[in-house]
Amino acid sequence: GQQVMQIPQYQHVQEGEDFTTYCNSSTTLSNIQWYKQRPGGHPVFLIQLVKSGEVKKQKRLTFQFGEAKKNSSLHITATQTTDVGTYFCAGLGNTGKLIFGQGTTLQVKP
Amino acid sequence: DTEVTQTPKHLVMGMTNKKSLKCEQHMGHRAMYWYKQKAKKPPELMFVYSYEKLSINESVPSRFSPECPNSSLLNLHLHALQPEDSALYLCASSQGEVSEFTDTQYFGPGTRLTVL
Numbered sequence: 001g002q003q004v005m006q007i008p009q010y011q012h013v014q015e016g017e018d019f020t021t022y023c024n025s026s027t028t029l030s031n032i033q034w035y036k037q038r039p040g041g042h043p044v045f046l047i048q049l050v051k052s053g054e055v056k057k058q059k060r061l062t063f064q065f066g067e068a069k070k071n072s073s074l075h076i077t078a079t080q081t082t083d084v085g086t087y088f089c090a091g092l093g094n095t096g097k098l099i100f101g102q103g104t105t106l107q108v109k110p
Numbered sequence: 111d112t113e114v115t116q117t118p119k120h121l122v123m124g125m126t127n128k129k130s131l132k133c134e135q136h137m138g139h140r141a142m143y144w145y146k147q148k149a150k151k152p153p154e155l156m157f158v159y160s161y162e163k164l165s166i167n168e169s170v171p172s173r174f175s176p177e178c179p180n181s182s183l184l185n186l187h188l189h190a191l192q193p194e195d196s197a198l199y200l201c202a203s204s205q206g207e208v209s210e211f212t213d214t215q216y217f218g219p220g221t222r223l224t225v226l
Contacts, residue, residue: 031212042200042217043153088152097166098211100152 002027002093006101014109019076021104023089030092032065032072037103038085046074046087079108113137114218116201122224125191131221133184133201141206142184143215144176147198153217159184160206191225198222 006023013019023032031050035043047056049065049072056063062075072091076083089101114135123129133142141160145153157176158166164176173195175187184201198220204213 033214035217042198042220043215045214045216048214086150090152092211096211097155098215103150103152105150 002095002099004029004089004091004093004099004101006089006104008104009102010105010107012107012109013079015081016078019079019083019106020073021087021089021106022071022073023091023101024071025091025093025099026070027094028069030069032069032092033090033098034063034072034074035088035090036085037088041085043088076106079106081108081110084108114201114203114216116199116218116221118221119219120222120224122226123188123191124226125193127191128187128189130188131186131199131201131223133186133218134182135203135216135218136182137203137216138181139203139205139216140181141204141213142178143202143204144174144184144186145200145202145217147200147220153200157186188223191223193225196223196225 004025033048034046037043047063052069053067054065060077064073086103086105088103090098093099117132143158144156147153155168156170159178162178173190177185200220201218202215204215
């Protein structure tokens with residue numbers, strides 16, 4: 001079936017370093033959504049990308065959607081301790097359902 | 111108001127108990143969802159309601175029974191659960207006017223369920 005692979009599974013960074021998580025789909029996606037889940041919390045919507053090659057920025061966060069609409073990335077510049085959590089991508093596939101990646105858990109050392 | 115509320119926050123139940131989880135949203139959303147999330151895993155879709163009708167059941171065991179009494183409320187009735195059903199149960203909603211998954215999903219805080 002349709003899958004969305006997300007890497008890395010875990011990332012430990014020093015505060016101030018950059019961080020990137022990547023998602024790859026086996027098939028073309030209609031859109032891709034990104035969520036952040038803090039430890040003990042629930043997923044919170046960050047952004048949705050729809051167009052091929054789309055790039056969106058939210059302060060220190062940069063989201064990209066690949067030209068083929070099969071891959072996406074989230075890049076955080078100069079991480080802060082408040083960035084700690086698990087970041088999930090979720091792609092809308094040809095099944096009409098949202099397919100979540102496995103998530104990347106970010107730890108930031110102060 | 112972009113809030114989805116869920117009650118209770120925590121629930122401990124025995125395998126013979128019957129309990130219900132409740133979810134409420136007042137955003138006028140037409141699609142509502144139940145997800146199950148195990149530790150360190152992504153949310154796993156269970157059910158989708160669209161315009162108060164069940165549109166997707168992801169082959170969930172019958173010991174989980176969803177109900178949508180009206181457009182703002184979503185319940186999940188639990189009966190004869192197993193210890194492996196222990197998880198965080200998340201409710202979500204989206205505008206869902208065109209199709210269920212094209213719009214942003216707003217998640218509730220979840221109910222942390224423990225089955226003894």
